[in-house]
Amino acid sequence: MTITITVDTAKRLADGDAVTVRPVPRIAFRGVGLRYFSPRGETEALCGIDLDIAAGEFVAIVGQSGCGKSTLLSLLAGLASPSAGTVLIDDVPVTGPGRRVGFMLQQDTLFEWRTILENTLLGPELRGGDMAAARDRARDLLIRYGLGDFMDHKPGQLSGGMRQRAALARTMCMDPDILLLDEPFSALDFQTRLTLSDEIADIIRREGKTAILVTHDIPEAISMADRVVVLSRRPGRIRAVHDIGFPSAGGVRPRALAVRETPEFPHLFNTVWEELDVHAE
Numbered sequence: 001m002t003i004t005i006t007v008d009t010a011k012r013l014a015d016g017d018a019v020t021v022r023p024v025p026r027i028a029f030r031g032v033g034l035r036y037f038s039p040r041g042e043t044e045a046l047c048g049i050d051l052d053i054a055a056g057e058f059v060a061i062v063g064q065s066g067c068g069k070s071t072l073l074s075l076l077a078g079l080a081s082p083s084a085g086t087v088l089i090d091d092v093p094v095t096g097p098g099r100r101v102g103f104m105l106q107q108d109t110l111f112e113w114r115t116i117l118e119n120t121l122l123g124p125e126l127r128g129g130d131m132a133a134a135r136d137r138a139r140d141l142l143i144r145y146g147l148g149d150f151m152d153h154k155p156g157q158l159s160g161g162m163r164q165r166a167a168l169a170r171t172m173c174m175d176p177d178i179l180l181l182d183e184p185f186s187a188l189d190f191q192t193r194l195t196l197s198d199e200i201a202d203i204i205r206r207e208g209k210t211a212i213l214v215t216h217d218i219p220e221a222i223s224m225a226d227r228v229v230v231l232s233r234r235p236g237r238i239r240a241v242h243d244i245g246f247p248s249a250g251g252v253r254p255r256a257l258a259v260r261e262t263p264e265f266p267h268l269f270n271t272v273w274e275e276l277d278v279h280a281e
């Protein structure tokens with residue numbers, strides 16, 4: 001007999017059983033569906049989502065507008081509950097917002113009246129605890145993200161890319177295991193977007209976080225992620241999952257550019273584009 005088990009259940013096996021040990025995924029969607037109810041009627045946003053994401057993996061979600069991408073993130077953040085199925089983090093169902101999940105959004109939502117350091121310290125202030133340690137961590141993060149000289153500046157004195165790095169520092173200061181990135185670069189100009197997406201993917205990988213990026217930008221998804229998940233039109237179902245085999249950044253050219261110049265890129269881009277089915281009625 002061959003049994004596939006999780007690490008947790010390995011102890012219970014009888015001698016002689018052939019065993020494939022599979023670690024518990026950091027994130028699991030099991031048969032997940034979600035319907036919104038409003039005075040204007042019912043909207044089925046997601047249907048039959050089954051997806052495992054390993055610890056440390058970087059997954060991008062692409063799909064047409066309104067297909068349920070942000071809803072998927074809200075389910076993981078515990079801000080919405082599934083109408084069907086279960087969302088699990090380390091095998092534990094998500095029942096509400098928790099400390100393990102951090103958000104990075106399109107709008108950086110920095111408080112304009114607070115300095116960059118004070119913005120970075122917002123989470124620890126709300127959570128309470130050792131503020132001296134939090135201050136050290138915040139300073140260290142800001143230095144590492146290239147904002148060491150701007151800690152005492154107000155957000156209005158920073159460029160769009162710097163503001164997003166500050167927003168990332170604020171999220172990372174809470175040390176989440178999982179990062180949800182909801183179109184974090186879409187308000188930036190193209191050049192900033194390319195370099196910042198590289199920088200942020202590197203930071204997230206270096207710090208061993210598990211990340212889910214929602215984006216409309218196929219090249220961005222391909223160049224940042226380990227896997228690209230394509231959702232169908234609403235109700236969002238998983239249409240395809242692509243493993244991305246490009247090596248990590250490290251060269252002189254930004255990975256976002258280098259990936260676009262590989263021979264595999266056009267085929268992958270066209271495949272995802274067709275799966276998005278933008279012209280269908």
Ligand SMILES: Nc1ncnc2c1ncn2[C@@H]1O[C@H](COP(=O)(O)OP(=O)(O)OP(=O)(O)O)[C@@H](O)[C@H]1O
Nearest residue numbers: 036037038043045064065066067068069070071072
């Ligand atoms: N709170 C809500 N109440 C009712 N319907 C909602 C609610 N939030 C989202 N919807 C609907 O659910 C569907 C999925 O929305 P969602 O924001 O998840 O899509 P999306 O793929 O992230 O869209 P976009 O790419 O445009 O941001 C849409 O039709 C949206 O109008």
